[in-house]
Amino acid sequence: MPDGLYYPYRDGPLRSGTMMANHDCSVASASPRNLRESPLPMVARLQAPIVLAHGLFGFSRIGLGPLTLTTYFRGIPDELRAAGNRVLVTRVHPIAGVEFRARRLGDRILRAFPEEPVHIIGHSMGGLDARRLLADPLWRKRVLSLITIGTPHLGTYLADFAKLRVGRVYRLLDLMGLDPRGFLDITRRSARRFHRLHDQPLDIPCFSLAGDPPSTEVTWPLQRLHAMLSELEGPNDGLVSVASAQAFGTALPSWPADHLRQMNWMTPTPDSICPPVPDLYAQVLDKLAALGFASAGQNVA
Numbered sequence: 001m002p003d004g005l006y007y008p009y010r011d012g013p014l015r016s017g018t019m020m021a022n023h024d025c026s027v028a029s030a031s032p033r034n035l036r037e038s039p040l041p042m043v044a045r046l047q048a049p050i051v052l053a054h055g056l057f058g059f060s061r062i063g064l065g066p067l068t069l070t071t072y073f074r075g076i077p078d079e080l081r082a083a084g085n086r087v088l089v090t091r092v093h094p095i096a097g098v099e100f101r102a103r104r105l106g107d108r109i110l111r112a113f114p115e116e117p118v119h120i121i122g123h124s125m126g127g128l129d130a131r132r133l134l135a136d137p138l139w140r141k142r143v144l145s146l147i148t149i150g151t152p153h154l155g156t157y158l159a160d161f162a163k164l165r166v167g168r169v170y171r172l173l174d175l176m177g178l179d180p181r182g183f184l185d186i187t188r189r190s191a192r193r194f195h196r197l198h199d200q201p202l203d204i205p206c207f208s209l210a211g212d213p214p215s216t217e218v219t220w221p222l223q224r225l226h227a228m229l230s231e232l233e234g235p236n237d238g239l240v241s242v243a244s245a246q247a248f249g250t251a252l253p254s255w256p257a258d259h260l261r262q263m264n265w266m267t268p269t270p271d272s273i274c275p276p277v278p279d280l281y282a283q284v285l286d287k288l289a290a291l292g293f294a295s296a297g298q299n300v301a
Contacts, residue, residue: 042279042282042286043079043080043082043083043085043278043282043285044083044282044285044286044288044289044294044298045083045084045085045289045294045295045298046085046119046285046288046289046293046294046295047293047294047295047296048116048117048118048119048144048293049085049086049087049088049112049113049116049118049119050080050085050086050087050088050118050119050120050121050285051087051088051090051105051108051109051118051119051120051121052072052073052076052077052087052088052089052090052121052123052126053090053092053105053120053121053122053123053126053127053129053130054072054073054089054090054091054092054123054124054126055122055123055124055125055126055127055150055151056094056095056124056125056182056183056186071089072089072123072263073089073123073263073264074263074264074265075264075278076263076264076277076278076281077089079278079281079282080281080285083285084295085285088108088109088112088113088118090104090105090108090109091108092104092105092108092129093182094182095181095182095183096181096182097181097182097184097185098125098128098129098132098181098182098185098194099132099181100181101125101129101132101182102129102130102132102133105126105129105130105133106133106136106139109142116142117141117142117143117144118142118143118144119143119144119145119146119147119288119293120133120143120145120146120147121146121147121148121149121281121284122146122147122148122149122151123148123149123150123151123262123263124149124150124151124152124239124240124259124262125151125152125182125185125186126148126151127146127148127149127150127151127153127208127248128151128152128153128185128186128191128194130143130146130148131146131148131153131194131198131248132194132198134146134198134201134204135197135198140201140203140204143204144204144205144293145204145205145206145207145288145291145293146204146205146206146207146249147206147207147208147209147284147288148206148207148208148209148245148248148249149208149209149211149245149255149262150209150210150211150237150239150240150245150259150262151208151240151244151245151248152186152191152239152240152244152245153191153195153208153244153245153246153247153248154188154191154192154195154241154243154244154247155186155187155188155189155190155191155192155244156186156187156188156191156229156233156239156240156241156244157188157229157232157233157241158225158228158229158239159183159184159186159187159188160187160188160189162183191244195247195248200248200249205249205250205288205291206248206249206250207249207250207251207252207284207287208245208246208247208248208249208250208251208252209245209251209252209254209255209284210235210237210240210241210242210245210246210251210254210255211236211237211238211240211242211245211254211255211256211257211258211259211261211262212235212236212237212242212254212255212256213226213237213238213255213256213257213258213261213274214256214273215227215230217256217258217268217272217273217274218238218258219238219258219260219261219265219266221260221266222237222238222239222258222259222260223238225238225239226238226258229241235254237257237258237259237262238258238259238260239259240259242254252284252287255274255280256273256274257274257277257280261274261277262277263277264277264278
């Protein structure tokens with residue numbers, strides 16, 4: 001068992017230093033209060049819970065007390081729950097390295113679903129966290145499938161550029177006791193080393209999704225980065241190239257959504273070629289349902 005990861009069932013010992021916070025993840029199942037009056041028929045209902053793992057700078061929610069201002073996967077969990085799915089939105093350290101974040105991801109899953117297998121959907125660096133978790137044979141018995149969305153499996157030039165320009169800031173953060181390893185783990189050299197060390201498990205369905213929007217569809221915060229990355233690495237989502245995002249598992253058709261829209265931020269306009277982002281997530285669940293993961297009694301097209 002790799003050092004530092006957690007046993008995925010309660011009947012195994014936990015590593016020392018495990019911290020079980022009860023305020024940094026959100027899980028709910030469908031109920032009359034959070035179901036739509038007419039659940040969307042295009043969203044499949046899976047038998048096992050779904051775990052949403054965020055990327056760098058991620059969070060579960062931003063709010064004041066009970067008032068939620070925004071969430072990382074904006075509106076996505078509600079759409080999935082409305083179809084009867086159980087969904088866990090995790091929160092791990094926003095800028096720490098993959099090793100630390102993977103331990104926390106396992107911790108959150110264990111707390112929410114101590115005895116159940118799960119499906120993981122990881123956005124951006126969240127996909128790397130999940131891959132690291134799967135390096136543990138015991139966790140491979142718990143994870144039914146892994147979907148990565150916009151994940152820099154081979155790193156991104158933008159992380160290389162940032163390291164050259166603001167490397168001193170990383171050292172300062174480290175001196176302040178803030179772990180900046182996450183920025184370094186997605187440089188091309190580090191990510192490709194990680195990619196070589198952590199192959200896809202042959203017994204788990206793993207799929208990758210890339211964002212490949214036309215330049216006219218890129219949201220304004222990412223337009224300059226998209227143009228820069230297009231020159232250096234080709235088609236990309238504004239932060240991660242298509243080649244990097246599709247390097248792991250079986251590549252599914254690319255989404256016409258940039259890195260922000262993959263989280264359902266910056267909602268597409270009515271004339272956009274990008275469909276509603278919840279519909280894209282529904283297609284992911286349809287794929288898993290077609291593989292036999294649908295809830296008992298549900299018809300699968």
